[in-house]
Amino acid sequence: MEPAVLVLGGGIAGIQAALDVAEQNVHVYLVERSPSIGGHMAMLDKTFPTLDCSLCILTPKMVDVARHPNVELLTYSEVIDLKRANPGFKVKVLKRARYVDESKCTGCGICTKHCPIEAPDEFNMGLSPRRAIYIPFPQAVPKVAVIDYERCIRCGLCQLACEAGAIDFKQKDQELELQVGAIIVATGFRQADVSALSEYGYGRYPNVITALELERLLNAAGPTAGELLRPSDGKAPKRIAFIQCVGSRDVRLNRPYCSRVCCMYAVKNAILIKEHHPEADVTIYFIDIRAYGKGFEEFVQRAEGEFGIKLVRGRVARLEEDSSTGDLWLAAEDVSSGKVVMERYDLVVLSAGLVPPEGSEALAKLLGLSTDGYGFFSGPNLKLNPVLAQDGIFICGCAAGPKDIPDSVAEASAAAMEAVNYLREVGLL
Amino acid sequence: MEENELRARLRAAREAFSSERVRWLLGRSRHVAEVGKLTPEEAKELITNILKEELERGRILSELKENGPLTVPELSERTGLPKQRLMWHLICMMKDGRVAIWGKKGDFYAFSAAKR
Numbered sequence: 001m002e003p004a005v006l007v008l009g010g011g012i013a014g015i016q017a018a019l020d021v022a023e024q025n026v027h028v029y030l031v032e033r034s035p036s037i038g039g040h041m042a043m044l045d046k047t048f049p050t051l052d053c054s055l056c057i058l059t060p061k062m063v064d065v066a067r068h069p070n071v072e073l074l075t076y077s078e079v080i081d082l083k084r085a086n087p088g089f090k091v092k093v094l095k096r097a098r099y100v101d102e103s104k105c106t107g108c109g110i111c112t113k114h115c116p117i118e119a120p121d122e123f124n125m126g127l128s129p130r131r132a133i134y135i136p137f138p139q140a141v142p143k144v145a146v147i148d149y150e151r152c153i154r155c156g157l158c159q160l161a162c163e164a165g166a167i168d169f170k171q172k173d174q175e176l177e178l179q180v181g182a183i184i185v186a187t188g189f190r191q192a193d194v195s196a197l198s199e200y201g202y203g204r205y206p207n208v209i210t211a212l213e214l215e216r217l218l219n220a221a222g223p224t225a226g227e228l229l230r231p232s233d234g235k236a237p238k239r240i241a242f243i244q245c246v247g248s249r250d251v252r253l254n255r256p257y258c259s260r261v262c263c264m265y266a267v268k269n270a271i272l273i274k275e276h277h278p279e280a281d282v283t284i285y286f287i288d289i290r291a292y293g294k295g296f297e298e299f300v301q302r303a304e305g306e307f308g309i310k311l312v313r314g315r316v317a318r319l320e321e322d323s324s325t326g327d328l329w330l331a332a333e334d335v336s337s338g339k340v341v342m343e344r345y346d347l348v349v350l351s352a353g354l355v356p357p358e359g360s361e362a363l364a365k366l367l368g369l370s371t372d373g374y375g376f377f378s379g380p381n382l383k384l385n386p387v388l389a390q391d392g393i394f395i396c397g398c399a400a401g402p403k404d405i406p407d408s409v410a411e412a413s414a415a416a417m418e419a420v421n422y423l424r425e426v427g428l429l
Numbered sequence: 430m431e432e433n434e435l436r437a438r439l440r441a442a443r444e445a446f447s448s449e450r451v452r453w454l455l456g457r458s459r460h461v462a463e464v465g466k467l468t469p470e471e472a473k474e475l476i477t478n479i480l481k482e483e484l485e486r487g488r489i490l491s492e493l494k495e496n497g498p499l500t501v502p503e504l505s506e507r508t509g510l511p512k513q514r515l516m517w518h519l520i521c522m523m524k525d526g527r528v529a530i531w532g533k534k535g536d537f538y539a540f541s542a543a544k545r
Contacts (some may be wrong), residue, residue, distance in 0.1 A: 116454045157453055227530050235510075
């Protein structure tokens, strides 16, 4: 058995955990399901409460982890089998075919210009197109094209365009056998599917968007080059509402938990809008504002005092579209005045909660992990060893429950330390 | 057909057939039909659909060149295309570098043809 650590998930938690293990001179396999590492943090425009450019602080870590001599990056890959070997584990990883030779592709992107097939770009939440052969985003690591085999029509135009000769339709999925001493699970989250909440009309009303869609619209590298255009008709929205606690803190959905980041990301996005458009009328409808972290309360106070963002305590009952204009009528109870308010908005943003990503259940079964009843991974000693899932397996970041970036990073470092300690305990180091 | 409309359609066709996507696809259409996974009928349908899409985009581009900058409601009036479809086309063309956001015109953002 090799003294190696397997890290599952290449978001900020997985990247940090992999770096910390590798820095202790232990070999790391970093397995990421999508074609690039980066996770959700790569999609965010700015971070709260410091308003750092998210990708600017993430990219150096993405590059560091990929270039670290102790890290082996396996993107577009998934764990499909796992057996305990005492000590350690025997793991089978499926490395899906990209149909592009990673060693030849230079990331120039010429292939993507010649592909005739357009598909919604996942990185931009489907708000812009990508081609059937694509590079997930400009800072992707590895910066290698990938073919969406479902949509690809095998016309071979990319092959004719690729000067490096990197396109290989004969490539096959590969199964790799790894031997590792410990596992860190950092599989993150996905944004709750808010179309299930019919009262808000997401999916039916084009001007009702989710928080992640707003992140992309506000981003200078996003679909609209950072200009906030509403999706139905390109109007510059003047009246914007944020609705909090959509898809979590909702017993109807069996998600009574708080997603912990939505209050702050909504306040942050409201501030970003006001910075660019001081004339905009921005209101946040909330149950209560949870500003628990360092500098968070001050951030909320700045939003109200300095930027004039309105905070209204009240649950929004429903949204209705004025079909002639695409505007939205919002009905809510303002708890502080006891009155029912009916307001018209140009754009409504749903602060969608965080839920476990697809495949979490199967992964829990495969790894023998317990979950907390909502699907997030759990462990036997959450109070004093919150990163321990079970013997040799550690959890960090949103895989263990919703949390913000600094908490994810702190947990990732803790999990890395615990994993290396574990290797020593079982005599692998 | 009215003369102006005919001229607008011809300008749209000129724009569409000078787009990189269409030139590559048509130039290699035999290749697409021969090596791809599509049957000849499917290949024909695909090419027809892409041409239709690019003709719409060509129409938008020629309107922007002739009469721009224009907002989505203005473009909708001139081309008869639904606003949400126009938004998608405009975002696709921004990505290709054919269209840019010009600025605001009243309450709406206006688009212009990108300078090459």
